[in-house]
Amino acid sequence: AQSVAQPEDQVNVAEGNPLTVKCTYSVSGNPYLFWYVQYPNRGLQFLLKYITGDNLVKGSYGFEAEFNKSQTSFHLKKPSALVSDSALYFCAVREPGGFKTIFGAGTRLFVKA
Amino acid sequence: DGGITQSPKYLFRKEGQNVTLSCEQNLNHDAMYWYRQDPGQGLRLIYYSQIVNDFQKGDIAEGYSVSREKKESFPLTVTSAQKNPTAFYLCASTYDVGAKFDEQYFGPGTRLTVT
Numbered sequence: 001a002q003s004v005a006q007p008e009d010q011v012n013v014a015e016g017n018p019l020t021v022k023c024t025y026s027v028s029g030n031p032y033l034f035w036y037v038q039y040p041n042r043g044l045q046f047l048l049k050y051i052t053g054d055n056l057v058k059g060s061y062g063f064e065a066e067f068n069k070s071q072t073s074f075h076l077k078k079p080s081a082l083v084s085d086s087a088l089y090f091c092a093v094r095e096p097g098g099f100k101t102i103f104g105a106g107t108r109l110f111v112k113a
Numbered sequence: 114d115g116g117i118t119q120s121p122k123y124l125f126r127k128e129g130q131n132v133t134l135s136c137e138q139n140l141n142h143d144a145m146y147w148y149r150q151d152p153g154q155g156l157r158l159i160y161y162s163q164i165v166n167d168f169q170k171g172d173i174a175e176g177y178s179v180s181r182e183k184k185e186s187f188p189l190t191v192t193s194a195q196k197n198p199t200a201f202y203l204c205a206s207t208y209d210v211g212a213k214f215d216e217q218y219f220g221p222g223t224r225l226t227v228t
Contacts, residue, residue, distance in 0.1 A: 034216055041122075041221075043203055044217075044219040045219070046218070049216055090155060090156070100161075101158075104155055105153055
């Protein structure tokens, strides 16, 4: 069965420092991977996706993610965190051959000034 | 501006009452989805629809019902049979449910509280 794991419930980082939010997945076949961000009491906003090609994907607001097939990971990164990056981040994988997107449980990012 | 609207933002109901959550999109998307979000559990799929007058159950459809009479609209009814209906409900859409690499567009959500 397909699954997505976000091993950290919460990540704390100081403003200006690099940040990483971890995601691992388990799917059969080629994965389509996504990152979304959610601000309080709001819907999810798309950040970036991996379909094929370069393992480093660049997205909105300076975020990027690195696809690692051997480690089945798709970690979200940003070189310099902002206080405004504080939010809930979801990793998701599209079910190959199906119609469902499977979401991780989410990681709350706190960026301290 | 194209997007997805959900109403109301907050909804309070007494136990035993059915309630309908609205979802409308003007993105000309064929596929629409309803998710339930609970703290620490991510998003769980309730129902999805690929086309007008067609919809399929997701992972947690029990106690919920939907309709898709128009392309733009995908209302969700939370029935009295849903044992724990208090949650944050999110509607989403994509251009085509078969386009596996399309990201989903989400509405702002409806927070339902049942007492």
